[in-house]
Amino acid sequence: MKLFRPLLAGLGALALGLTAHAAGGAKHAHAPEGGWKFAKVPAGKLDKDSVQRGFQVYQEVCASCHGMKLLSYRNLGEKGGPFYSSDYPNANDNPLVKAIAAEIEILDPVPDENGDPVYRPARPSDPFRSPYPNDQAAMAANGGALPPDLSVITKARGHGNEGDGASYVYSLLSGYPDTDKIKTKAGEDGLNVNYLEFDKDHTVGTLVQPTGLYYNPYFAGDTTPQWDGDPRHAPYGGFLAMAPQLPEGRVEYIDGTEATTAQMAKDVAQFLHWAGDPKQGQRKSLALPTMLYLVLLSLLLWFSYKRIWRDVEH
Amino acid sequence: MSGHESTYKPETGFTKWLDSRLPIIRLAHDSFVDFPTPKNLNYWYTFGGILSVCLAIQIITGVVLAMHYTADINQAFGSVERIMRDVPFGWLIRNIHMVGASMFFLAVYVHMFRGLYYGSYKAPREVLWLLGCVIYLLMMATAFLGYMLPWGQMSLHGANVIINLFGAIPLVGESIQSWLMGGPSVGNQTLQRFFSLHYLLPFMIAGVVILHIWALHVPGNNNPTGVEVQDVKKDTVPFHPYYTVKDGFAIVVFLIIFAVFVFYAPNVLGHADNYVEANPLVTPAHIVPEWYLLPFYAILRAITFNIGPMDAKLLGVIAMFGSIAVLFLLPWLDTSKVKSMRYRPVAKQFFMVFVVVCLLLGWCGASNPDNAIISMGEDKLVVNYTDAAGLEGTRVFEEYTPAAQFRDEQQTSGGVASIAIEKAPAFTFKILSQILTAYYFAFFLIILPFLGLRERPKGEPDSIHQSILGHDAPAAAPAE
Numbered sequence: 001m002k003l004f005r006p007l008l009a010g011l012g013a014l015a016l017g018l019t020a021h022a023a024g025g026a027k028h029a030h031a032p033e034g035g036w037k038f039a040k041v042p043a044g045k046l047d048k049d050s051v052q053r054g055f056q057v058y059q060e061v062c063a064s065c066h067g068m069k070l071l072s073y074r075n076l077g078e079k080g081g082p083f084y085s086s087d088y089p090n091a092n093d094n095p096l097v098k099a100i101a102a103e104i105e106i107l108d109p110v111p112d113e114n115g116d117p118v119y120r121p122a123r124p125s126d127p128f129r130s131p132y133p134n135d136q137a138a139m140a141a142n143g144g145a146l147p148p149d150l151s152v153i154t155k156a157r158g159h160g161n162e163g164d165g166a167s168y169v170y171s172l173l174s175g176y177p178d179t180d181k182i183k184t185k186a187g188e189d190g191l192n193v194n195y196l197e198f199d200k201d202h203t204v205g206t207l208v209q210p211t212g213l214y215y216n217p218y219f220a221g222d223t224t225p226q227w228d229g230d231p232r233h234a235p236y237g238g239f240l241a242m243a244p245q246l247p248e249g250r251v252e253y254i255d256g257t258e259a260t261t262a263q264m265a266k267d268v269a270q271f272l273h274w275a276g277d278p279k280q281g282q283r284k285s286l287a288l289p290t291m292l293y294l295v296l297l298s299l300l301l302w303f304s305y306k307r308i309w310r311d312v313e314h
Numbered sequence: 315m316s317g318h319e320s321t322y323k324p325e326t327g328f329t330k331w332l333d334s335r336l337p338i339i340r341l342a343h344d345s346f347v348d349f350p351t352p353k354n355l356n357y358w359y360t361f362g363g364i365l366s367v368c369l370a371i372q373i374i375t376g377v378v379l380a381m382h383y384t385a386d387i388n389q390a391f392g393s394v395e396r397i398m399r400d401v402p403f404g405w406l407i408r409n410i411h412m413v414g415a416s417m418f419f420l421a422v423y424v425h426m427f428r429g430l431y432y433g434s435y436k437a438p439r440e441v442l443w444l445l446g447c448v449i450y451l452l453m454m455a456t457a458f459l460g461y462m463l464p465w466g467q468m469s470l471h472g473a474n475v476i477i478n479l480f481g482a483i484p485l486v487g488e489s490i491q492s493w494l495m496g497g498p499s500v501g502n503q504t505l506q507r508f509f510s511l512h513y514l515l516p517f518m519i520a521g522v523v524i525l526h527i528w529a530l531h532v533p534g535n536n537n538p539t540g541v542e543v544q545d546v547k548k549d550t551v552p553f554h555p556y557y558t559v560k561d562g563f564a565i566v567v568f569l570i571i572f573a574v575f576v577f578y579a580p581n582v583l584g585h586a587d588n589y590v591e592a593n594p595l596v597t598p599a600h601i602v603p604e605w606y607l608l609p610f611y612a613i614l615r616a617i618t619f620n621i622g623p624m625d626a627k628l629l630g631v632i633a634m635f636g637s638i639a640v641l642f643l644l645p646w647l648d649t650s651k652v653k654s655m656r657y658r659p660v661a662k663q664f665f666m667v668f669v670v671v672c673l674l675l676g677w678c679g680a681s682n683p684d685n686a687i688i689s690m691g692e693d694k695l696v697v698n699y700t701d702a703a704g705l706e707g708t709r710v711f712e713e714y715t716p717a718a719q720f721r722d723e724q725q726t727s728g729g730v731a732s733i734a735i736e737k738a739p740a741f742t743f744k745i746l747s748q749i750l751t752a753y754y755f756a757f758f759l760i761i762l763p764f765l766g767l768r769e770r771p772k773g774e775p776d777s778i779h780q781s782i783l784g785h786d787a788p789a790a791a792p793a794e
Binding site: 041069075149152155156157159160161162164165220231232233277282283284286287291295297298301302304305308312314 | 567578581583586599782
């Protein structure tokens with residue numbers, strides 16, 4: 001997006017640029033080192049291997065709490081998807097997609113001839129299985145917090161620039177403080193309390209993690225109630241109910257890539273970026289021809305204009 | 315232009331036959347082919363054509379979207395996403411419609427500022443201007459209704475904020491509110507009626523656009539000099555091909571900008587929260603309208619004081635609607651005889667300030683009113699305490715260490731104490747938006763009426779062709 005920054009800045013800064021962050025605020029999310037390949041102008045592509053690995057991370061880690069109700073298994077094998085193969089233009093025939101779906105047992109939306117519910121392996125046409133039967137069950141299992149659906153999570157964060165949402169996911173997942181930084185002391189009621197110590201510039205003090213919540217500098221929230229230092233310099237970020245999920249080696253990548261926290265966070269962010277906008281490949285491949293066509297047409301009209309008006313003083 | 319004789323000559327048998335029954339080809343010929351148009355229109359005058367393209371784009375994409383959209387609170391969010399995922403080129407159609415709304419407003423604002431600058435609202439074009447204001451009002455209604463349809467968090471809570479405004483009207487406010495919502499709260503019935511009206515209004519816009527063009531073609535175009543056409547031969551050219559090609563060029567350049575957003579940044583003009591499905595139980599931290607309504611939102615929020623029996627909320631609503639209503643009065647508020655601000659050296663400066671004020675109002679509308687723009691001094695720390703003897707007090711500190719020490723002393727001696735932040739006095743967005751709102755109204759209600767009586771215009775040419783020959787230089791001396 002670098003090329004269009006000035007243009008977008010003109011409208012964007014005016015209209016929305018300065019809106020979002022409340023006082024306190026969260027740390028600004030950032031892309032992994034080297035930036036996102038897909039965000040390159042004019043036609044950055046998703047890294048297909050990374051999206052595949054990201055799907056593995058989603059399946060093995062995220063899917064136990066987060067649903068993706070807008071996706072179906074067939075989407076994985078459609079053009080632009082992580083398991084697309086030109087041999088199977090119809091994703092429903094793709095054996096890889098069939099196998100992925102078949103591993104998952106779902107409640108058939110159609111009951112059997114006696115009207116009894118049927119469980120069966122999923123087919124590519126089925127939507128992703130939801131981890132909980134309803135929101136109440138999801139909240140009950142997560143200490144009252146509802147794990148958000150991840151179908152469009154990358155579009156629901158940031159400012160709408162290409163890669164904003166993926167950067168947020170990446171920063172959040174890889175941004176938890178290291179486990180050895182979190183210390184434990186006995187609290188007033190005898191229970192142990194986890195806390196973090198800060199000693200940087202004006203942000204000096206300790207931050208207590210409420211039970212069942214985890215500090216993350218990229219999560220929008222307010223840390224002042226848990227902060228014993230100068231309230232004017234409370235740490236960035238907030239507390240969320242999701243514990244750090246991606247310790248090193250949390251998944252064993254099929255392709256042998258080393259599963260560091262940053263690698264897994266980057267892969268799953270890229271997978272979610274694809275999932276939020278699965279037609280982005282089509283959008284980007286159509287972008288340049290459209291722009292060229294319009295530029296040529298404008299040149300043609302400019303010269304026509306010059307010719308038609310050549311004898312008119314105006 | 316009225317009084318301009320029709321030059322259409324039907325050639326074939328069929329066109330002759332039709333011409334004596336329904337002279338529609340003659341109408342089109344006289345309106346868009348042989349219509350005499352001032353020679354000196356600049357690129358600011360191409361936005362009328364651009365706007366008609368915008369309207370056509372919105373209607374065509376909108377009709378296709380409506381074929382796939384489901385107006386139901388449980389399905390709307392998913393159906394919009396399904397359009398982008400499963401409908402062939404649905405992502406393109408939806409992006410065009412979504413970005414198109416912003417482009418439509420961008421163009422209409424340029425068009426309106428152009429009308430303001432060149433005095434296109436003055437006699438004999440008052441009705442033309444009024445019809446334009448009606449179109450603008452309908453556009454705002456349509457955009458607001460449409461923003462509700464994806465049923466995201468901003469859709470729901472934005473709709474709540476706007477509908478609640480009507481609640482501020484004395485006596486009938488609450489009834490109007492439930493009438494608009496179709497029930498006690500924004501729900502499925504509201505979404506369905508909003509969808510119905512969102513489909514209806516664009517066709518009403520199209521109808522008023524026809525009247526707008528009709529009202530344009532009676533007196534003919536205004537032009538940058540503001541001097542009326544005197545000699546059709548010397549001052550004008552036929553609309554086609556001169557202006558079809560010039561407008562065509564401008565339209566394509568506009569479409570390039572349009573396409574940049576559609577293909578490279580379709581979501582940058584919207585708000586990320588609208589990709590979170592609507593949930594009445596969770597209110598977003600900042601509810602903001604789309605960018606094109608932000609200046610009015612700033613005016614609404616600028617009124618934070620009561621006057622007599624009227625509370626701030628009602629006054630805010632009055633100010634917001636007043637800021638649009640004042641546009642309808644503009645032809646009679648501006649007393650200047652000279653149309654174009656090109657020849658009004660003082661008014662021109664006030665106009666430039668007005669444009670900046672409108673942009674800054676947009677900035678205020680997007681910002682938290684309590685946030686500081688310029689902070690005077692540092693935030694201080696206040697220790698509120700109740701000492702061991704039960705006496706309450708507060709002490710202000712600049713530094714944290716002594717404040718913490720004092721708090722700890724109080725606590726160890728058996729009292730209660732806590733530290734809070736005392737914000738430094740600041741020039742906030744609230745104050746800025748109040749100043750800007752005052753200027754907005756003063757521009758229409760004070761500056762334009764009085765300036766017209768006092769200002770001495772400079773260098774207005776006698777005719778369009780004279781200004782062309784002089785290449786826009788102020789006329790040195792009277793021509794004869």
